[in-house]
Amino acid sequence: MINYIVKRLLLMIPVLLGVSLLVFTIMYFTPGDPAIIILGPSATQESIAQTKQELGLDKPFGERYLEYIGNAFLRFDLGKSFFTGRSVSDEVLIRLPYTLKLAGLAILCSLIIGIPAGATAAMNQNTWKDNATMFGALFFLSMPAFWFALVLVMIFSINLKLLPVVGIETWTGYILPVISMSVGGAAGIARQTRSSMLEVIRQDYVTTARAKGQKERLVVIGHILRNGLIPIVVVAGNSMGTMMGGALIAETIFSIPGMGSYMVNAISKRDYPVVQGGVLVIAVCFSLIMLLVDIVLAFVDPRIRAQFSSKKKKGSAAKWKAAA
Amino acid sequence: MKEAEKLLTINDLTVEFTSDREIIQAVNHVSLEIYKGETLGLVGETGAGKTTIAKSILRILPKPQGRTKSGSIIFDGADLLSISEHEMRKIRGNKISMIFQDPMSALNPVVSVGKQISEAIMLHQKLSKKETKELAIKMLEMVGIPGARYDEYPHQFSGGMKQRVIIAMALACRPELLLADEPTTALDVTIQAQVLEMMAKLKEELKTSMLLITHDLGIVAETCDKVAVIYAGEIIEYAGVEEIFDNPVHPYTLGLFGSLPSADGDKEKRLKPINGMMPNPARLPGGCKFAERCPHASEECRSNEIELADTGEGHLVRCMKCSLVKEAR
Numbered sequence A: 001m002i003n004y005i006v007k008r009l010l011l012m013i014p015v016l017l018g019v020s021l022l023v024f025t026i027m028y029f030t031p032g033d034p035a036i037i038i039l040g041p042s043a044t045q046e047s048i049a050q051t052k053q054e055l056g057l058d059k060p061f062g063e064r065y066l067e068y069i070g071n072a073f074l075r076f077d078l079g080k081s082f083f084t085g086r087s088v089s090d091e092v093l094i095r096l097p098y099t100l101k102l103a104g105l106a107i108l109c110s111l112i113i114g115i116p117a118g119a120t121a122a123m124n125q126n127t128w129k130d131n132a133t134m135f136g137a138l139f140f141l142s143m144p145a146f147w148f149a150l151v152l153v154m155i156f157s158i159n160l161k162l163l164p165v166v167g168i169e170t171w172t173g174y175i176l177p178v179i180s181m182s183v184g185g186a187a188g189i190a191r192q193t194r195s196s197m198l199e200v201i202r203q204d205y206v207t208t209a210r211a212k213g214q215k216e217r218l219v220v221i222g223h224i225l226r227n228g229l230i231p232i233v234v235v236a237g238n239s240m241g242t243m244m245g246g247a248l249i250a251e252t253i254f255s256i257p258g259m260g261s262y263m264v265n266a267i268s269k270r271d272y273p274v275v276q277g278g279v280l281v282i283a284v285c286f287s288l289i290m291l292l293v294d295i296v297l298a299f300v301d302p303r304i305r306a307q308f309s310s311k312k313k314k315g316s317a318a319k320w321k322a323a324a
Numbered sequence B: 001m002k003e004a005e006k007l008l009t010i011n012d013l014t015v016e017f018t019s020d021r022e023i024i025q026a027v028n029h030v031s032l033e034i035y036k037g038e039t040l041g042l043v044g045e046t047g048a049g050k051t052t053i054a055k056s057i058l059r060i061l062p063k064p065q066g067r068t069k070s071g072s073i074i075f076d077g078a079d080l081l082s083i084s085e086h087e088m089r090k091i092r093g094n095k096i097s098m099i100f101q102d103p104m105s106a107l108n109p110v111v112s113v114g115k116q117i118s119e120a121i122m123l124h125q126k127l128s129k130k131e132t133k134e135l136a137i138k139m140l141e142m143v144g145i146p147g148a149r150y151d152e153y154p155h156q157f158s159g160g161m162k163q164r165v166i167i168a169m170a171l172a173c174r175p176e177l178l179l180a181d182e183p184t185t186a187l188d189v190t191i192q193a194q195v196l197e198m199m200a201k202l203k204e205e206l207k208t209s210m211l212l213i214t215h216d217l218g219i220v221a222e223t224c225d226k227v228a229v230i231y232a233g234e235i236i237e238y239a240g241v242e243e244i245f246d247n248p249v250h251p252y253t254l255g256l257f258g259s260l261p262s263a264d265g266d267k268e269k270r271l272k273p274i275n276g277m278m279p280n281p282a283r284l285p286g287g288c289k290f291a292e293r294c295p296h297a298s299e300e301c302r303s304n305e306i307e308l309a310d311t312g313e314g315h316l317v318r319c320m321k322c323s324l325v326k327e328a329r
């Protein structure tokens, strides 16, 4: 298992190199010159050339890229913002926790709502409970998150004045962003929970558990849900990725100083170091989440766990062969 | 045997499944009884309703498709079909337990086999955690699996070992009645013999009664005291094992047993296929359900409902031409 985790962590390096090259290239070909944006439309050719030189934009593409990844990967230095001059790494360290907190709370909410809802639907298949839950899930799944966020603000903040419109100075500020982010995830998880539980309900071992005299509630939790959990974990992991994207929208709407608002701003201003650094950090988060999903899966399913150890065995068999 | 106490009495049991707006009459007016310490064999071709009878006894028919439409199942003086779910749970896995047909799918793949046995023990016996585990390990060893494999998962066991785990689980609470649904069908011949021997030994030790479902007439001859032959959800012949092997009466039973020399005959003998197919249980014909395949069938057979009649000494047969068939034999 440890071997596997180390291998996965090492595999992240080429992935991140690829991501950084992609973003670097896209930004390179994106029209719009940061020097002109900094200096304004009335700037002279000379001052533009000088600013470009200061920002290092006059060097050729290859050199700039190599310099960038050298700093980023060896010194963990993501450069400075073209506009504020502040270190991107420092800024990310301040902003990332907000985004992670939002996405984490949202995924937690999605699970807490989605799994019981899906389980109830599955255990009452084709009854009104099932139909109502699935209708609700479809409704929330097809509703745009930003629109829902605005509706929530209108009702709870502006009309009822119960919650703050923007900002997260107090914990109440988190309520609306988290709700607006989690409904879609909850709906997706509810649908997945329902379908994977229906798959499991028909299995013989569920009948075995009942034949032992186990209580229905514990049959559901200990046998049905436990087996149905595997695809649910995968979906939850994927929606954690989507949540990071959802956080960008929620942060913009609710003026939360997280990664989202930071990057949206930077993209429109062609603040290359901020965009590149931000994407790289989010890619790291993604990879770590996917690794976490695989670890949780191994925890839930002994058959997956067995694959890890058999991989290790194969490795040692290869070593023996090499030694012989 | 007549002096022995009745353990289970099924009266007029009828079970239906609803699927795709069709009503499947899986079990029709079945009555049978099992005495203490006795083994009743239930034989019949696939789809005859054998598993459904066993599941009805434990009230674990698939919901919401399956339901017992009528009848009673008297066990220990109480009707299992009318007691509360709470009372029923105390009986399941404790006084009555079941060995399922397919060992490959009857164990939960994400729970260790030891825990699955412990679960059954914990539900019915007031033991500490340590004692529960000790008993589970003892059960594993009793069926010939090293106790050290307690923490292993079903995918680490072969089919035969899984079946042993299921047997250990079923016997953990020393049931009074064991419903064994083709306990050896999924196993190869050598392991079959081992598992059967083991079950016979355990049965002897625990004084358990058994309802044994099987396709294998060799096993019937070897282990059963009485036999009920099921066809299209009905009992068509019901007698002591010697009697049914020596004097089969119903044309269907004759077809199945016909080629068998005697009760202690060829062990490998399986039910002999008879030409034709069982009627669709969603559209059962009136009259004798076997008429379509019966060489003695006449208009009379198709138009009358045929009763299960005693042909002497408790040998029950559902055929209106018993005497004729007997002569023809």
Ligand SMILES: Nc1ncnc2c1ncn2[C@@H]1O[C@H](COP(=O)(O)OP(=O)(O)OP(=O)(O)O)[C@@H](O)[C@H]1O
Pocket: B017, B018, B019, B024, B026, B044, B045, B046, B047, B048, B049, B050, B051, B052, B053, B062, B065, B066, B101, B281
């Ligand atoms: N869940 C179900 N839904 C609908 N019909 C069912 C269901 N389970 C069983 N049946 C039907 O009930 C009838 C009896 O099935 P059962 O499983 O009791 O047969 P069996 O005698 O055990 O056969 P086998 O020897 O193949 O195990 C069959 O016609 C089958 O199609």
Ligand code: SF4
Pocket: B250, B251, B252, B288, B289, B290, B291, B292, B294, B295, B296, B297, B298, B301, B306, B318, B319, B320, B321
């Ligand atoms: S009742 Fe008639 S059709 Fe049915 S088994 Fe007897 S002889 Fe055959």
Ligand SMILES: [Mg+2]
Pocket: B050, B051, B052, B101, B181
């Ligand atoms: Mg069956």
